[in-house]
Amino acid sequence: LSRAVAWLTDAFAEVLRIPVRELEPAAPLEVYGADSLITMEVADRVERELGADIGPLPFLGGTIGSVAEVLAAAGKFAGDGTNAPPDSTGADRRAVDGDQAPAGVRDSAPVGQADRTAAEPALVPGGRSDARPGTPPNTRPPQPIAVIGMAGRFPGADSLDAFWENLRTGRRAVREVPEDRWTRSEHHDAPGRAPHRWGGFLDGVDLFDPRLFRISPREAERMDPQERLFLQCVWEALEDSGSTAEGLREGAGTADVGVFAGVSGSPYQQLSLERWGRGHREAPPSGTWSVANRVSHVYRFGGPSIAVDTVCSSSLTALHLACESLRSGECAAAVAGGVSLVLHPSHHLALSAAAMLSSDGRGRAFSADGDGIVTGEGVGAVVLKPLEAALRDGDRVHGVLLASGINTNSSAGAYATPDRDAQHRLIRGVLDRAGLSPGDVQYVEAASAGSPLADPLEAMALGEAYGPESGLYVGSVKPAVGHLEAASGMAQLTKVLLQLRYGRLAPTLDCDPPHPAVAESGLRPVRAETPWTR
Structure with a gap:
């Protein structure tokens, strides 16, 4: 056991950049700032150097000593040196254990974990979101x-x-990075990691008819493509509702129409800064706030106009805020949605450096083979009204949102580590608000994307909320299209609404072999197109 403790202490000291002498085997790892990204890095090293596939779960809420016991139980560091690690003494150890820690601090943005803080409608009460x-x-x-x-x-x-046809038939829309985004020479992957060149990309993101929206071509060139895409998507959502912007405004009366847009970051601004550095002195594109405000201006909606950035939960948080605004009377109708584009290679670089990307371009949700996510792009929008008003006005109703809620992983310990207890409380709390029991739910569209840490924790939370004997159907859209980050919630919601329309459950790709946590939680991933009898 002492050899396992020594090896783990060296590993954490190197990754955390903390002297070995300052690490106590009995101290919780979180006190040293060992977040989910750091524990994933050490777990990866354990598998690579020791051949022990213990996964990241033993690190959650653990200590160096408790993880060492797991390694010892797995037969590592036993006997006369079998499975012994490389010598951790000498110059390398002295460099870490010197009088002064190495300069610099770890700076990794936990992008992929952010959808553990989300908003989720009771229509899909278990999708990855944590609600009060x-x-x-x-x-x-x-x-x-x-x-x-x-x-x-x-x-x-x-x-x-087309989206439904792809989902129904199990078509994968992930592909290599298009040449019009960036060249391979511009795409520098993180040192020591294989190049990640896959994603779910949209075509024609530069196409836009400014005159349709009373925007000058000059101004359109400065607009973030995310802003342009969301503006067009709202147009199409209004058409689908059978109404016009004027009709929606008139029906809303003095309460007016609200706009709630989920958007996280602006890669277009990064491109603009690069052009500035090359001598092109031009006005920078507008900020993410304009994604919502532009819709309100063009369609003359006078209600709340809010851009929401909670990273991967942005569009579901926007949906939650829209529902609450409708219930409070702040607005009588609302548009909610999200948009996300990957326009700059730095995004892939950051995720690759954090060891969050799949090794082969496949995000294996619910699977024991999941080793990371695949990025993706998308835009989605919904038009909302109180159900009573929609029935009164003769509107077609795609689905009904009974309740929603939000919270965060504040009690999880290490920063960015998913908290299954918070997720469990979310699910049960939203079910209670909706007046439902766990047995009333037949299907959950989960946020599983292939993360070896987050996916099993979500499965455990679902099992605790619905019961291990529930036989609950679960699915995930992300293996088919990638993780759409700020727009991912719209992909999830749209998939569920389409499944309700057609009475069929679409298959989830690459979910075998199932992770033990999935089987133990009594969940049933949808592996083939299945009738949904309600």
Whole structure:
């Protein structure tokens, strides 16, 4: 056991850049700032150098001593040197254990973990989002919200009809980086890691008709493509609702129409700064706030206009805020959605450096073979009204949102580490608010994307919330299109609404062999197109 402790101490000291003498085997790893990215890096080293595939779960809430016991139980560091690690003494150890720690600090943005902080409608109560426990079961459920219009563009699909056909038939829309984004010479991967060249990309993201929206060509050139895409998507969602912007405004009366857009970061601004550095002195593109404000201006919507950045949960948080605004009377109708584009290679570089990307371009949700996510792009929007108003106005109703909620992983310990207890409280709380019991739910569209840490924790949370005997159907859109980050919630919601429309559950790709946590939680990944009898 002492050899395992010594090896792990060296490994954490090197990754954390903390002298060995300052690490206590009995101290919680979180006190040293060992977040999920750091524990993943050490777990990867354990597998690579020791041949021990213990995964990241033993590190959660653990200590160096407790992880060493797991290694010892796996037969490592036993007997006369079998499975012994390389010599960790000498110059390398002295360099870490010197009088002064190496200069610099770790600076890694936990992009892929952010959808552990999300908003989730009760229509899909277990999708990866953490929401505040709702009202007690005896409290009157909140006002139901109707989805009366929807639109979206997702990888491999410029329309929702094409999107459904891809989902139904199990078509994978992940591909290599298009040449019009960046060249291979511009794409420098993280040192020591294989190049990651895959993603779910949209076509024609530069195409835009400015005159249709009363925008000058000059101004359109300065607009972030994410802003232009979302503006067009809202147009299509309004068309799907059978209404016009004017009709929606008139129906809303003095309460007016709100706009809530999920968007995280602006790669177009990065490109603009590079042009500035090359001598092109031009006005920078507008910020992400304009994604929502532009819609409000063009369509003359006078209600709340809010751009939401909670990274991967952005579009579901926007959806939650829109529902709450409708229930409070701040607006009488609302548009909610999200958009995300990958326009700069630095995004792949950051995720690759954090060891968050799949090794072969496949995000294996629910699978024991999952080793990372695949990025993706998309845009989606829904038009919302209180159900009572939608029925009164004769609107077509795609689905009803009974309740939603948000919270965060603040009690998980290490920063960016998913918290299955928070997710469990979210699910049960939103079910309570909606007036539902776990047995009322037949299907959950999860946020599983292939993460070896987050996916099993989500499965455990779902099993605890719905019961290991539930036989609950679960699915994930992400293996088919990639993780769309700020727009991922719209892909999830749209998939569920389409499944409701057609009465079929679409298959989840690459979910075998199932992770033990999935089997133990009683979950049933949808492996083939399945009738949904309600």
